[in-house]
Amino acid sequence: xxxxxxxxLALATFRIARFITVDVLFEDVREKIWKKYPPSTKFxxxxxxxxxxxxxxxxxxxxxxxMIPTATLLVxxxxxxxxxxxxxxxxxxx
Numbered sequence: 001x002x003x004x005x006x007x008x009l010a011l012a013t014f015r016i017a018r019f020i021t022v023d024v025l026f027e028d029v030r031e032k033i034w035k036k037y038p039p040s041t042k043f044x045x046x047x048x049x050x051x052x053x054x055x056x057x058x059x060x061x062x063x064x065x066x067m068i069p070t071a072t073l074l075v076x077x078x079x080x081x082x083x084x085x086x087x088x089x090x091x092x093x094x
Contacts, residue, residue: 001065008073009061011080016061017054018083021047 001009020026030047037044046052064072 005065005073008076008080009058009065011083012076013054013058013061014050015079015083015086016057017050018086019079020057021050021053 021030033047034044039045039048046056061072061076065076
C-alpha cells in the first residue's frame with residue numbers, strides 16, 4: 001500500500017469511527033443499538049469506544065480498498081478531508 005493511500009485510509013478510519021461513536025448525527029442509531037445491547041455489553045460498548053470501533057472500520061476499509069480501490073479511495077478521501085477539517089477546527093477553537 002502506498003503511503004498516500006495509507007494516510008487517506010487512516011484519516012478516514014479516524015473520522016468514520018468518531019462519527020459512529022461520538023457525533024450527534026449518529027446518536028439515534030446508537031440509542032437504538034443501546035436499547036437492545038446496552039453499553040455494558042461487549043457489542044454495545046463497541047459504540048462508545050473510538051479505539052475499538054476503529055479496528056472494525058479499518059478492516060472494512062482495507063477489504064473495500066482491496067476489492068474496489070478507486071471507489072474506496074474516493075469515499076475515504078471525503079472522510080479524510082472531514083477529519084483534517086475537524087482537527088484544524090478543534091485546534092483553532094481552543
